[in-house]
Amino acid sequence: MSAPPLVPARMPVADVIRVGGHGLRSRPLRVFLSALGIAIGIAAMVGVMGISASSTHELDRRLSSFGTNLLTVTAEPESHLPTTAVSMIGALPAVDTVSAVGRTGARVYRNDHIPTERTGGIVVYAARTDLPTVVGARTVAGSWLTDAYTAYPAVVLGWTAARSLAVYETGPGQLVWLGGRWFTVVGILAPNDLLTDLDYGAFVGWPVAERELGFDGYPTTVYTRPQQSAVTGVQPLLGAAANPENPGEATVSRPSEVLKAQLETRRTLNALLLGLGAVALLVGGIGVANTMVISVLERRSEIGLRRSLGATRGQIRTQFLAEALLLSLLGGAGGVALGIGITAAFAATQGWAAVVPPWAMAGGMAATLLIGGLAGFYPAVRAARLPPTEALANP
Amino acid sequence: MTTPVVELSGVSKRYGDVLALDDADLRIERGELLAVVGPSGSGKSTLLHIMGTLDRPTTGTLHIDGYDVGALSDRELSVLRARAIGFVFQQFHLARGVPAIDIVADGLLYTGRSRAHRRQAAEQALHRVGLGHRMKHLPHQLSGGEQQRVAIARAVLGDPPLLMADEPTGALDSHSGETVMALLRDLNDAGTTIVVITHDRDIAASLPRQVRLKDGKIISGVRA
Ligand SMILES: Nc1ncnc2c1ncn2[C@@H]1O[C@H](COP(=O)(O)OP(=O)(O)OP(=O)(O)O)[C@@H](O)[C@H]1O
Ligand SMILES: [Mg+2]
Numbered sequence: 001m002s003a004p005p006l007v008p009a010r011m012p013v014a015d016v017i018r019v020g021g022h023g024l025r026s027r028p029l030r031v032f033l034s035a036l037g038i039a040i041g042i043a044a045m046v047g048v049m050g051i052s053a054s055s056t057h058e059l060d061r062r063l064s065s066f067g068t069n070l071l072t073v074t075a076e077p078e079s080h081l082p083t084t085a086v087s088m089i090g091a092l093p094a095v096d097t098v099s100a101v102g103r104t105g106a107r108v109y110r111n112d113h114i115p116t117e118r119t120g121g122i123v124v125y126a127a128r129t130d131l132p133t134v135v136g137a138r139t140v141a142g143s144w145l146t147d148a149y150t151a152y153p154a155v156v157l158g159w160t161a162a163r164s165l166a167v168y169e170t171g172p173g174q175l176v177w178l179g180g181r182w183f184t185v186v187g188i189l190a191p192n193d194l195l196t197d198l199d200y201g202a203f204v205g206w207p208v209a210e211r212e213l214g215f216d217g218y219p220t221t222v223y224t225r226p227q228q229s230a231v232t233g234v235q236p237l238l239g240a241a242a243n244p245e246n247p248g249e250a251t252v253s254r255p256s257e258v259l260k261a262q263l264e265t266r267r268t269l270n271a272l273l274l275g276l277g278a279v280a281l282l283v284g285g286i287g288v289a290n291t292m293v294i295s296v297l298e299r300r301s302e303i304g305l306r307r308s309l310g311a312t313r314g315q316i317r318t319q320f321l322a323e324a325l326l327l328s329l330l331g332g333a334g335g336v337a338l339g340i341g342i343t344a345a346f347a348a349t350q351g352w353a354a355v356v357p358p359w360a361m362a363g364g365m366a367a368t369l370l371i372g373g374l375a376g377f378y379p380a381v382r383a384a385r386l387p388p389t390e391a392l393a394n395p
Numbered sequence: 396m397t398t399p400v401v402e403l404s405g406v407s408k409r410y411g412d413v414l415a416l417d418d419a420d421l422r423i424e425r426g427e428l429l430a431v432v433g434p435s436g437s438g439k440s441t442l443l444h445i446m447g448t449l450d451r452p453t454t455g456t457l458h459i460d461g462y463d464v465g466a467l468s469d470r471e472l473s474v475l476r477a478r479a480i481g482f483v484f485q486q487f488h489l490a491r492g493v494p495a496i497d498i499v500a501d502g503l504l505y506t507g508r509s510r511a512h513r514r515q516a517a518e519q520a521l522h523r524v525g526l527g528h529r530m531k532h533l534p535h536q537l538s539g540g541e542q543q544r545v546a547i548a549r550a551v552l553g554d555p556p557l558l559m560a561d562e563p564t565g566a567l568d569s570h571s572g573e574t575v576m577a578l579l580r581d582l583n584d585a586g587t588t589i590v591v592i593t594h595d596r597d598i599a600a601s602l603p604r605q606v607r608l609k610d611g612k613i614i615s616g617v618r619a
Binding site: 012025 | 471474508549
């Protein structure tokens, strides 16, 4: 027979998408709700990964500006280190820089009318002039204590201390009531991400502290930066070097490790949230499957009509699979956007830079496609198996 | 002599204990316009579904446009429907919220024609059924008769040799029904072979040939 072979025409992708999208457009509310399920799951996962990446980024940023070789030796509360601590630690091999502060009992106020109970949590320290070079502190206003200042009533305020005293400028007119007399604020420190204690400090010169504030001259915290390769070797020696008689009374710590540990604990929380996100995603996937099953049931006559227009079983299957994929992609895209928003909002509250790793977004979309495919598969197969006459019969 | 558009020989269709079609022989030549009549449950729709390859006979052979339907796969039958057979149903089957032009354009969706081509053909088809001024209208903005004409435009979009209509005027008032029948006659004059199931005696009587069914048997009209 001369009849040409009957080979189905390939449907262009644009048509597949249009036909798949048709079913979604006609039921916007249902589509929105089931896409929302997917969106919540994806948003949770992208948000968790974004927040985690942002905090790692923040950690890297802090560590790269402050280094990981800073060690601190701190006396127990209400006690102090011997005066020899600085020179003993400085004499250790591989230790280049050492500095110290000594806690004084003095208090600081905005002016002389404020009741003495209200100290605002500010601690007055006697500080060595080389402190900034060791701890990596910089001033946002004025300058650090120079040798010329140390004998005079001059003070440098930590970032938080300056704010709680409402001091925003430095210079001759900027006075605070410190230890029962006026001190001139000569500098304000930038926030210190690694040593947050310093943010709450008010720093005066060693000599003026001894003379005016009844300071005993003993250091309470020693800061040192051994060479990077020697950090782990030096760390165990510090306690004994600082306080040879009672090595146990000094607490040695490595602030960069403390910071890392803080972020580690957040990581276990992340795993939990990630699990919750996965559950939300699963529920979302079931929502999509449910929507698709109902859609197939409701659209029997449409399926019959399409078969009568010449759609093959495969083309019906493709249509419903495309619909499920579009539905979950819609949710996935919304979820990724929402996740980015969550990350940005959280990062903003923490003062971090928001970082959402591209692989998290790609992973979110891939998970979405997988879910859409799984959720749509069975309904699509059912739709394709429907005999045309049965589909056309009135329900 | 040319090959008939439809040729059934000894076709039966059984649903469980119901013999919906009993040993039917029928030959429809190119260009015919025929009515299928008979009481409710006599097997008219069954016959139309089988001739339209939407269902397969239990026994017997069927040729459509020269193809031996029994030898074709479901996939191949789909292609045959896309190319050679148009359907019009009593309930129109128009997608809600879709403009007439796009509904009609879907008549060629499974033929591999480009969207631009489909829409252009749809425009022509709508003009052909007298709805050139209703292109952008949605189904609910059209009268029943207009909706059925949209459905007919969709069915004849690819100029199929065979058009099947199952009670196309069943849901319409007599005036709209006449418009639809006039349209079918025009299409037939232009060369399309048309099979119309109808309960309307007047309509049936007005068509050149009537095939009468009773209890699944073709009782008259076997030969033209
Ligand atoms: N899918 C089916 N399963 C079982 N029986 C069926 C099925 N389809 C049709 N029948 C039976 O086959 C017979 C013929 O049905 P058909 O629909 O062809 O009648 P009809 O002539 O179109 O009737 P009407 O004028 O009411 O539309 C009826 O007895 C019907 O009950
Ligand atoms: Mg019927």
